[in-house]
Amino acid sequence: MGAAVLLLVLGGLPAVLGAGSAQAAGYRYWSFWESDGGKWTYATQGPSLTRPDDGAVEGFRFAVSEDSQDAAQPRRAPDFEEICAGTPAQEGRKRIGVVIDPGTAADAPAGERPPAPRAACAQVEPDASGAQALASVAAPLRYDSNALLCAISGYPASGCGEQVAEATEDSEDTDATAAGSAASEPVTRTPAAGDDDSGGPSAGVLVGLGAVLLLGIAAVLQARRRR
Template identity: 60%
Template sequence: MIRRVALLCLALLLPLVAAGQARAAGYRYWSFWDRDGSAWTYATQGPSTARPSDGAVQGFRFAVSEDSGDADQPRGAADFGAICAHTPRQDGTKRVALVIDFGTPADAPAGEKPPGAARTACARVPEDATTAEALATVAKPLRYDTNALLCAIAGYPRRGCGEQVSDKATGAPSAAPATRNDGGGPSVGLIAGGAAVVALGAAAVWQARRRRA
């Protein structure tokens, strides 16, 4: 009896695990980052509203990611002094160091490939300029969708904008992104489902032993 219950629990749990893995999909998009000292932090504003100060370092990375917790960071040098070494300060303007990482071939849309390695640029713009305005001075053409989402930098990619992609591990069509717990582990739904199955199994085992007694 106990063996039968264990097999039943396993049969119920496997679909939950598979569902959790199927939801481990992502979106292909340009993520936006701020440089905080020696580390990148995911930006809390979009480039069209962020207004960096003189000396800021900001980055963009094209990749497939599930959420901000697992997003790939920009690669390459990210030092303001080095990037803007030949761009002196001028009254009424500010300098923003930008790191633009086109990502890897694995994350590129079908039929496209990254136009090169990560590049850096120093944008000199008016003091009240946004990051989007700074980016436009050094990496045209930019492309946005109707919701003002940044779709392409320097013309890459040619098509698409934040589209959901197939699961990277299996190639299966992706579902809605899973809700992750604070530790970035399995989805909350998967944990709850597994706990329910274990609880049912424990109850069945207890009843079986009670009948024997």
């Protein structure tokens, strides 16, 4: 009987240790990014409030993310010279590079497939907002009643910032594979505060396993005493 208890305890260890492969629930939405030299930074305000300067690049990425710390970047670098190379400067107007990355199939709503990532050079009035620059190259846009950007060029067809029950590592694997085929930077993710960077079980899980093992050993010893 004691040996059976130990086998059950030890046999359950892989299932418990593997339980960390799923991530916390996230939200499916378009995140907004601004250029900072040759890299992306998560925007602190919405595109309708930004007034990008001539030569700036703004990016939009559709993905499932827990929060801003976990959000996936656009997979193309914010290279203004490349994006706007074919758009000559005009007096009294500014040029804004716009990168649109609809993400991967793993992040798409059920029944939809993301269009290919693309970039465009918006040429707009000097006081135009980031939202106006986006609208000039990627209409139609869809917003909700709280002015949250829901769709770019009609994607996705429905939904807006809805919660996704569970995001798994398969989503990240698909994201990394797709990034390799895009002419861009790889997707980067920053662990949210309090996450365990080691990827192993938490201290609480280990303590619990230790307690279960001790109970199993005690059962074996008790069984031997009875013989």
